[in-house]
Amino acid sequence: MAVSVIPTTLSWRPVDDNNINDLFTHRSSISTPRLFRRLSTVVCSSSLKSPKSTEETRELLKQYGLDPDEFLSDPTPSKTRRNKDQQKSGRGGKQVAPPQEQAKPRETHKLLQVLGGKARRKKLLSPKSMDVRPMMEVVKGATFGILQAAGGCPTSLRPGRWLDLYSGTGSVGIEAISRGCSEVHFVEMDPWVVSNVLRPNLEWTGFLDNSVIHTVRVETYLERARESAGKDGPFDYISVTPPYTQVDYKILMNQISESSVIGDDSFVVVEYPFRTDMLETCGCLVKLADRRFGRTHLAIYGPKWAQKKRRS
Known part of the structure; x- marks a missing residue:
């Protein structure tokens, strides 16, 4: 219209009389x-x-x-206004989600290093993001100092097999090979970390031939180990360094203690967060040490004979 x-x-x-x-x-x-x-x-x-x-x-x-x-x-509304309204409401009044930003490529840097043994001072790769949280060097140094003293040799580890659960960069397992372990099994579920961080670190340090990489979840690996009990025997050392907020420590430690990966002479290293209750035993093993490093705690379980030697 x-x-x-x-x-x-x-x-x-x-106005006058004539037009009143x-x-x-x-x-x-x-x-x-x-x-x-x-x-x-x-x-x-x-x-x-x-x-x-x-x-x-x-x-x-x-x-x-x-x-x-x-x-x-x-x-009529301008073209720009109409486009904005359509992006907000969409056709039929439905809410249209904004386009997702393209994920940035993951990057690495060299902030870690091997502390002792054959590969001492060699730099290791680690992701720049916080998806993988490597063990702090002060915690790693204390861990191996306690294990070496408990094994009766302050300068190196007793020869044996090491299981590195939630291995991430592999810095703990690589430290173990550098200090005397003959073989390390790395369990890491992130394929990008395995191909871009863990494997390059093993190649750089020359320990790839001493390593076995399992790209699976820790729960899956422990379940398989239970099914194949007695095939390879228990490990001499086990390190447990999970992402704090993604695991239930009570369930995890119960699963490890009932698994075939530990034996009477095994040592278990567990890194856990502040305000987490850890039991005094892990299966047949007893707690040898419990240290605090800021908000990070370190518990080490081992055989009773190591406890007596530690106190003497």
Whole structure:
């Protein structure tokens, strides 16, 4: 429905006895003398669908100094506004999720190093992000100091097999090979970490031939070890360094203690967070040490004969 605006004029004249009953006089002519005149606007509506009537209306509006586009154009939202509204609500009023940002490629850096043994001071790769949390070097140094003393040899580890659960960068298992272990099994479920961090670290240190990598979940590996009990025998050393917020330590330690991976002469190293209750035993093993490093705690379990030797 188009809108037509027709301006008209109202003229006024003094009131006297002759025109007392005719106070206002409407005139369409603008040539009659008058004391005061003002412009009045009368709004009329019509269809004005044909191009001819529309053009005439535009000319009429121009004659009276009005903008034809302001009166004849339908107010419509701008294209930019419509696009924003469509992105917010979507068709049919459904909420449209914003496009997901492309994930940044994962990167590595060399902040870790081997602390002792054959590969001492060699730098190790680790992810820049916080998906993998390597054992702090001060904790790692304390761990191997306790294990070496408990085994009766302060300068190196007793020869044996090591199981590195939640291995991540492999820094704990690599430290074990560097200090005397003959073989290490690494259990890490992240394929990117295995191919871009763990394996390159083993190649760089020259320990790839002494290593076995299991790209599976720790729970899956322990379940398989239970099914194949007696095949390879228990491990001499086991390190447990899980992501703190993603495991239940009570369930995890119970699963390890009932697994075939530990034996009467095994040592178990567990890194756990502040305010976590750890039992005094792990299967047939007893707690040899419990240390605190800020918000990180370190518990080491071992055979009873190691406990006596540690106290003497």
